Amino acid sequence: MKVNQAEFIISAVKPDQYPEDGLPEIALAGRSNVGKSSLTNRMINRKNLARTSATPGKTQHLNYYKINEMMYFVDFPGYGYAKVSKTQREAWGKMIERYLLEREPLKLVLLIIDLRHEPSKDDILMYDWLKHYDCNICVVATKADKIARSKWAKHVKIVKQALGFVPEDDFVMFSSETGLGKDELWAVIERHAFSNDEEEDEDEDEQDAQSDEEVVEGKEITDSEDELNDKADKPADQ
Numbered sequence: 001m002k003v004n005q006a007e008f009i010i011s012a013v014k015p016d017q018y019p020e021d022g023l024p025e026i027a028l029a030g031r032s033n034v035g036k037s038s039l040t041n042r043m044i045n046r047k048n049l050a051r052t053s054a055t056p057g058k059t060q061h062l063n064y065y066k067i068n069e070m071m072y073f074v075d076f077p078g079y080g081y082a083k084v085s086k087t088q089r090e091a092w093g094k095m096i097e098r099y100l101l102e103r104e105p106l107k108l109v110l111l112i113i114d115l116r117h118e119p120s121k122d123d124i125l126m127y128d129w130l131k132h133y134d135c136n137i138c139v140v141a142t143k144a145d146k147i148a149r150s151k152w153a154k155h156v157k158i159v160k161q162a163l164g165f166v167p168e169d170d171f172v173m174f175s176s177e178t179g180l181g182k183d184e185l186w187a188v189i190e191r192h193a194f195s196n197d198e199e200e201d202e203d204e205d206e207q208d209a210q211s212d213e214e215v216v217e218g219k220e221i222t223d224s225e226d227e228l229n230d231k232a233d234k235p236a237d238q
Protein backbone atom coordinates (compact mmCIF):
# COMPACT_ATOMS: atom_id res chain seq x y z
CA MET A 1 0.00 0.00 0.00
CA LYS A 2 1.22 3.46 -0.84
CA VAL A 3 0.89 5.64 2.25
CA ASN A 4 0.01 9.23 1.36
CA GLN A 5 -1.18 10.33 4.73
CA ALA A 6 -0.53 9.34 8.30
CA GLU A 7 -1.40 11.21 11.45
CA PHE A 8 -1.31 10.65 15.16
CA ILE A 9 -4.87 10.74 16.47
CA ILE A 10 -4.94 10.10 20.20
CA SER A 11 -3.23 8.48 23.10
CA ALA A 12 -6.30 6.84 24.58
CA VAL A 13 -6.54 5.77 28.20
CA LYS A 14 -10.13 4.57 28.11
CA PRO A 15 -12.55 3.11 25.55
CA ASP A 16 -14.71 6.23 25.20
CA GLN A 17 -11.66 7.92 23.69
CA TYR A 18 -11.28 5.35 20.92
CA PRO A 19 -12.31 6.59 17.45
CA GLU A 20 -15.93 6.09 16.52
CA ASP A 21 -15.71 6.08 12.73
CA GLY A 22 -15.44 2.28 12.55
CA LEU A 23 -12.35 2.19 10.33
CA PRO A 24 -10.44 -1.11 10.52
CA GLU A 25 -7.89 -1.32 13.31
CA ILE A 26 -4.55 -3.11 13.22
CA ALA A 27 -3.11 -3.54 16.70
CA LEU A 28 0.61 -3.78 17.47
CA ALA A 29 1.61 -5.83 20.47
CA GLY A 30 5.09 -6.67 21.63
CA ARG A 31 7.41 -6.40 24.54
CA SER A 32 8.77 -3.07 25.53
CA ASN A 33 11.55 -1.83 23.23
CA VAL A 34 11.02 -4.58 20.66
CA GLY A 35 10.54 -2.05 17.88
CA LYS A 36 6.79 -1.35 17.56
CA SER A 37 7.15 2.38 16.97
CA SER A 38 10.00 1.83 14.52
CA LEU A 39 7.86 -0.63 12.61
CA THR A 40 5.00 1.86 12.44
CA ASN A 41 7.32 4.57 11.16
CA ARG A 42 8.79 2.26 8.52
CA MET A 43 5.35 1.11 7.36
CA ILE A 44 4.19 4.71 6.85
CA ASN A 45 7.53 6.08 5.57
CA ARG A 46 7.95 8.54 8.39
CA LYS A 47 11.05 9.00 10.46
CA ASN A 48 9.41 9.90 13.70
CA LEU A 49 5.63 9.99 13.72
CA ALA A 50 5.50 7.15 16.21
CA ARG A 51 7.90 8.03 18.98
CA THR A 52 10.82 5.67 19.26
CA SER A 53 12.86 5.67 22.38
CA ALA A 54 15.90 4.09 23.90
CA THR A 55 14.05 4.24 27.25
CA PRO A 56 11.61 1.35 27.35
CA GLY A 57 8.25 1.29 29.09
CA LYS A 58 7.22 4.79 28.21
CA THR A 59 4.19 3.98 26.14
CA GLN A 60 1.34 3.68 28.61
CA HIS A 61 -1.66 4.28 26.39
CA LEU A 62 -3.24 2.99 23.21
CA ASN A 63 -1.76 5.21 20.55
CA TYR A 64 -3.93 5.61 17.48
CA TYR A 65 -2.41 6.44 14.09
CA LYS A 66 -4.72 7.02 11.14
CA ILE A 67 -3.38 5.93 7.76
CA ASN A 68 -4.67 7.16 4.37
CA GLU A 69 -8.04 7.89 6.07
CA MET A 70 -8.57 4.14 5.68
CA MET A 71 -7.40 2.38 8.84
CA TYR A 72 -5.78 2.79 12.23
CA PHE A 73 -2.62 1.36 13.65
CA VAL A 74 -3.12 0.92 17.38
CA ASP A 75 0.13 0.76 19.30
CA PHE A 76 -0.27 -1.20 22.55
CA PRO A 77 1.90 -0.37 25.53
CA GLY A 78 4.91 -2.68 25.51
CA TYR A 79 4.84 -5.53 28.02
CA GLY A 80 7.58 -7.18 30.02
CA TYR A 81 9.22 -4.03 31.33
CA ALA A 82 10.72 -4.94 34.70
CA LYS A 83 10.21 -1.59 36.38
CA VAL A 84 6.46 -1.54 35.91
CA SER A 85 4.54 -2.06 39.17
CA LYS A 86 2.12 -4.92 39.70
CA THR A 87 -0.81 -2.49 39.75
CA GLN A 88 0.26 -0.99 36.42
CA ARG A 89 0.69 -4.44 34.94
CA GLU A 90 -2.82 -5.40 36.02
CA ALA A 91 -4.25 -2.20 34.58
CA TRP A 92 -2.43 -2.96 31.33
CA GLY A 93 -3.92 -6.47 31.27
CA LYS A 94 -7.45 -5.20 31.85
CA MET A 95 -7.19 -2.54 29.16
CA ILE A 96 -5.80 -4.91 26.52
CA GLU A 97 -8.19 -7.70 27.42
CA ARG A 98 -11.18 -5.41 27.10
CA TYR A 99 -9.90 -4.05 23.80
CA LEU A 100 -9.34 -7.54 22.36
CA LEU A 101 -12.72 -8.75 23.55
CA GLU A 102 -14.92 -5.82 22.68
CA ARG A 103 -13.31 -3.82 19.94
CA GLU A 104 -15.40 -4.48 16.91
CA PRO A 105 -13.18 -2.76 14.26
CA LEU A 106 -10.13 -4.82 15.31
CA LYS A 107 -9.11 -6.84 12.26
CA LEU A 108 -5.61 -8.08 12.99
CA VAL A 109 -3.01 -8.10 15.75
CA LEU A 110 0.64 -7.83 14.81
CA LEU A 111 2.60 -9.66 17.48
CA ILE A 112 6.06 -8.19 17.20
CA ILE A 113 8.95 -10.24 18.47
CA ASP A 114 12.72 -9.95 18.17
CA LEU A 115 14.11 -12.37 15.58
CA ARG A 116 17.43 -12.51 17.41
CA HIS A 117 16.12 -14.07 20.60
CA GLU A 118 13.98 -16.96 21.61
CA PRO A 119 10.54 -15.54 22.47
CA SER A 120 10.18 -14.59 26.14
CA LYS A 121 7.61 -16.06 28.50
CA ASP A 122 5.57 -12.90 27.98
CA ASP A 123 5.72 -13.29 24.18
CA ILE A 124 4.46 -16.84 24.47
CA LEU A 125 1.70 -15.78 26.89
CA MET A 126 0.68 -12.97 24.55
CA TYR A 127 0.44 -15.35 21.59
CA ASP A 128 -1.64 -17.78 23.67
CA TRP A 129 -3.84 -14.94 24.84
CA LEU A 130 -4.45 -13.70 21.31
CA LYS A 131 -5.33 -17.20 20.22
CA HIS A 132 -7.64 -17.55 23.21
CA TYR A 133 -9.50 -14.43 22.10
CA ASP A 134 -9.65 -15.78 18.56
CA CYS A 135 -7.79 -12.83 17.05
CA ASN A 136 -6.34 -12.79 13.59
CA ILE A 137 -2.61 -12.81 14.23
CA CYS A 138 0.47 -11.95 12.23
CA VAL A 139 3.74 -12.65 14.03
CA VAL A 140 6.31 -10.11 12.88
CA ALA A 141 9.91 -11.06 13.62
CA THR A 142 11.75 -7.78 13.55
CA LYS A 143 15.37 -6.58 13.78
CA ALA A 144 16.32 -9.10 11.08
CA ASP A 145 19.10 -6.74 10.00
CA LYS A 146 20.87 -7.52 13.25
CA ILE A 147 21.59 -11.11 12.33
CA ALA A 148 23.30 -12.64 9.32
CA ARG A 149 21.03 -13.60 6.47
CA SER A 150 22.41 -17.15 6.62
CA LYS A 151 20.95 -17.49 10.13
CA TRP A 152 17.46 -16.18 9.38
CA ALA A 153 15.88 -19.56 8.68
CA LYS A 154 17.30 -21.05 11.87
CA HIS A 155 15.97 -18.14 13.94
CA VAL A 156 12.56 -18.26 12.31
CA LYS A 157 12.37 -21.93 13.22
CA ILE A 158 13.33 -21.27 16.84
CA VAL A 159 10.77 -18.48 17.15
CA LYS A 160 7.96 -20.51 15.61
CA GLN A 161 8.72 -23.53 17.76
CA ALA A 162 8.88 -21.57 21.00
CA LEU A 163 5.57 -19.83 20.28
CA GLY A 164 3.84 -22.97 19.12
CA PHE A 165 3.09 -21.04 15.95
CA VAL A 166 0.29 -22.48 13.85
CA PRO A 167 0.26 -22.04 10.04
CA GLU A 168 -3.24 -20.52 10.02
CA ASP A 169 -1.57 -17.36 11.38
CA ASP A 170 0.67 -15.15 9.27
CA PHE A 171 4.39 -14.74 9.80
CA VAL A 172 6.58 -11.97 8.37
CA MET A 173 10.28 -11.39 8.85
CA PHE A 174 10.93 -7.69 9.15
CA SER A 175 13.50 -4.95 9.60
CA SER A 176 12.63 -1.35 10.36
CA GLU A 177 16.20 -0.51 9.51
CA THR A 178 16.25 -1.89 5.95
CA GLY A 179 12.54 -2.13 5.11
CA LEU A 180 12.72 -5.90 4.72
CA GLY A 181 9.22 -7.42 4.86
CA LYS A 182 7.39 -4.12 4.46
CA ASP A 183 5.50 -5.02 1.27
CA GLU A 184 4.73 -8.48 2.55
CA LEU A 185 3.35 -7.06 5.79
CA TRP A 186 1.21 -4.50 3.95
CA ALA A 187 -0.25 -7.33 1.88
CA VAL A 188 -1.20 -9.22 5.06
CA ILE A 189 -2.66 -6.08 6.65
CA GLU A 190 -4.72 -5.16 3.60
CA ARG A 191 -6.05 -8.70 3.29
CA HIS A 192 -7.38 -8.52 6.85
CA ALA A 193 -8.37 -4.86 7.01
CA PHE A 194 -10.46 -4.89 3.87
CA SER A 195 -11.78 -8.41 3.83
CA ASN A 196 -15.50 -7.99 3.58
CA ASP A 197 -16.91 -10.09 6.40
CA GLU A 198 -20.42 -9.99 4.96
CA GLU A 199 -19.15 -11.21 1.60
CA GLU A 200 -17.23 -13.93 3.37
CA ASP A 201 -20.43 -14.93 5.13
CA GLU A 202 -22.26 -14.97 1.81
CA ASP A 203 -19.52 -17.14 0.33
CA GLU A 204 -19.87 -19.47 3.25
CA ASP A 205 -23.65 -19.54 2.75
CA GLU A 206 -23.13 -20.38 -0.92
CA GLN A 207 -20.71 -23.12 0.03
CA ASP A 208 -23.20 -24.40 2.57
CA ALA A 209 -25.91 -24.38 -0.07
CA GLN A 210 -23.59 -26.27 -2.43
CA SER A 211 -22.68 -28.85 0.14
CA ASP A 212 -26.38 -29.18 0.97
CA GLU A 213 -26.98 -30.00 -2.69
CA GLU A 214 -24.17 -32.52 -2.58
CA VAL A 215 -25.71 -34.05 0.50
CA VAL A 216 -29.07 -34.14 -1.23
CA GLU A 217 -27.47 -35.76 -4.27
CA GLY A 218 -25.72 -38.24 -2.02
CA LYS A 219 -28.97 -38.92 -0.29
CA GLU A 220 -30.71 -39.52 -3.57
CA ILE A 221 -28.15 -42.12 -4.47
CA THR A 222 -28.55 -43.80 -1.10
CA ASP A 223 -32.31 -43.46 -1.37
CA SER A 224 -32.41 -45.13 -4.72
CA GLU A 225 -30.19 -47.91 -3.41
CA ASP A 226 -32.55 -48.21 -0.50
CA GLU A 227 -35.43 -48.16 -2.94
CA LEU A 228 -33.92 -51.08 -4.74
CA ASN A 229 -33.53 -52.90 -1.48
CA ASP A 230 -37.00 -51.82 -0.44
CA LYS A 231 -38.45 -53.12 -3.64
CA ALA A 232 -36.86 -56.42 -2.92
CA ASP A 233 -38.21 -56.97 0.60
CA LYS A 234 -40.89 -54.39 1.45
CA PRO A 235 -44.35 -53.58 0.19
CA ALA A 236 -44.33 -50.72 -2.36
CA ASP A 237 -46.53 -48.35 -0.30
CA GLN A 238 -44.01 -47.84 2.50
Ligand SMILES: Nc1nc2c(ncn2[C@@H]2O[C@H](COP(=O)(O)OP(=O)(O)OP(=O)(O)O)[C@@H](O)[C@H]2O)c(=O)[nH]1
Residues within 6 Å of the ligand: 030, 031, 032, 033, 034, 035, 036, 037, 038, 039, 051, 052, 053, 054, 055, 056, 057, 058, 059, 077, 078, 142, 143, 144, 145, 146, 174, 175, 176, 177, 178
Ligand atom coordinates in the same frame (compact mmCIF):
# COMPACT_ATOMS: atom_id res chain seq x y z
N1 LIG B 1 18.74 -2.45 13.95
C1 LIG B 1 17.44 -2.29 14.23
N2 LIG B 1 17.05 -1.57 15.31
C2 LIG B 1 15.73 -1.44 15.57
C3 LIG B 1 14.74 -2.05 14.73
N3 LIG B 1 13.53 -1.76 15.24
C4 LIG B 1 13.75 -0.99 16.33
N4 LIG B 1 15.06 -0.79 16.55
C5 LIG B 1 15.66 -0.04 17.66
O1 LIG B 1 15.18 -0.59 18.89
C6 LIG B 1 14.91 0.44 19.85
C7 LIG B 1 13.47 0.40 20.32
O2 LIG B 1 12.62 0.68 19.23
P1 LIG B 1 11.15 1.29 19.41
O3 LIG B 1 10.55 1.32 18.05
O4 LIG B 1 11.17 2.54 20.20
O5 LIG B 1 10.49 0.13 20.29
P2 LIG B 1 9.03 0.11 20.93
O6 LIG B 1 8.59 -1.31 20.89
O7 LIG B 1 8.14 1.10 20.29
O8 LIG B 1 9.38 0.53 22.42
P3 LIG B 1 8.37 1.06 23.57
O9 LIG B 1 7.36 1.93 22.92
O10 LIG B 1 9.25 1.79 24.50
O11 LIG B 1 7.79 -0.18 24.15
C8 LIG B 1 15.30 1.75 19.16
O12 LIG B 1 16.61 2.07 19.52
C9 LIG B 1 15.22 1.42 17.68
O13 LIG B 1 16.06 2.20 16.87
C10 LIG B 1 15.19 -2.81 13.58
O14 LIG B 1 14.43 -3.38 12.82
N5 LIG B 1 16.55 -2.89 13.40
Ligand SMILES: [Mg+2]
Residues within 6 Å of the ligand: 036, 037, 038, 051, 052, 053, 059
Ligand atom coordinates in the same frame (compact mmCIF):
# COMPACT_ATOMS: atom_id res chain seq x y z
MG1 LIG C 1 6.94 2.63 21.11
